[in-house]
Amino acid sequence: MNRLVGAKDTPENRAVQRWLGGAREIAAGIGIETRRGTTGWLWARVAGDALDLTLLSLVLADPRRRPDERRRATAATAAVLGVTAADITAALRLSRGAVRETRGRGTGDMAEIEAKAMITVNRPIGEVFRFWHDLENLPQFMAHLQSVRSLGGGRSRWRAKAPVGMEIEWEAEITGEEIDEFIAWRSVPSATVQNSGEVRFRPAPGGRGTEIRVLLHYRPPAGKLGSAVAKLFGEEPGQQVRDDLRRFKQVMETGEVVRSEASPEGTRTRRLIAQRPAQPLPA
Structure with a gap:
């Protein structure tokens, strides 16, 4: 050489x-x-x-x-x-969390944002999958969500508190799932916030628990609402997804997570969130 x-x-x-x-x-x-x-x-x-x-x-x-x-x-x-x-x-x-902006197709110049991240959680794959599959658990570790309510038939209503006192709601539907492997979802066509994503689960190498990979796409609407949505998801969506996964890891491994959240007035608060027991999948 x-x-x-x-x-x-x-x-x-x-x-x-x-x-x-x-x-x-x-x-x-x-x-x-x-x-x-x-x-x-x-x-x-x-x-x-x-x-x-x-x-x-x-x-x-x-x-x-x-x-x-x-x-x-x-x-x-x-x-x-x-x-x-x-x-x-x-x-x-x-x-940079693989964040990119592309030109919208058929919707003017609106940007489509992609963010992805991964983490390893030291818990069995079945337990991790069941907790995530209960979508009402998501606000426990996703900082931008206030609530997710199941509507039945694979549909759910998501609510988030955006900056400047705005609240945003949209409906989403499960588009595919395989027990202990993946869950995919997307917003319904009439939703205010157009988004889609998937989370994949697989055994971590060396028996270290579960490896989780998340891929998220969203397209902010136009006008003031679009600006609020962009601020809601953050200037660095990839970093936000990584932060959400870090909190998820804490919930699964310790049963709680301490997080800081920015209020619309810019103050910082700390909140302790207790883990809800993972629910079994419906038969």
Whole structure:
């Protein structure tokens, strides 16, 4: 490898390749594939890329390098720059919660927002699924919700308190579910707040409980109501989903969660929310 990148193949350089290069890449790969702290491992890769570029710059700056060694070092630098760009893009995407804005189709210029997040909860998958399946439990950990009321037939009414004294209500319906695997929902066509999402459950690696992945889409309406909805979901929806999942983890693992909420006047309050027992699924 040293010869491939134009460096001298000495015992010292071999040690650098093994420990600063090989061992680092193996650790980052394991961290990313186990999906625990993926964002941090991606940023660690970026830091490793910067280290590689620094070492390659030392090779290129060495006046003792032969022309063929300099060509190999230049090619290696170009390759690492490409990898660095890809790593930075992936790390930024995860750090921002994969939030994106796209042009609305058939509804003017309204933005569609996507947010996603994941977390591992140290509870059995059946227990986690049953708690989430009872939609009336959601306001216990979703900060923007006041209540969710089941209407029967897979439909429910959601109510949220928006900024400037506004309240928002909409109806949603379950569009698909598989016990202990996933729940998908969407707002009904006439709903004020058009949104959809899904939550997936799977056993966490190493018997550590349940891995939960949430994907949320919503399209704010136009006008003042749309502005209130945008503030309700926050400027960083991905971060809000991650915060909701963190509170969900606390509810499932400890039975309660302490959270801070912003009132319309901007003051901060703290509220303790007790866990409701998970209800069994209907037969």
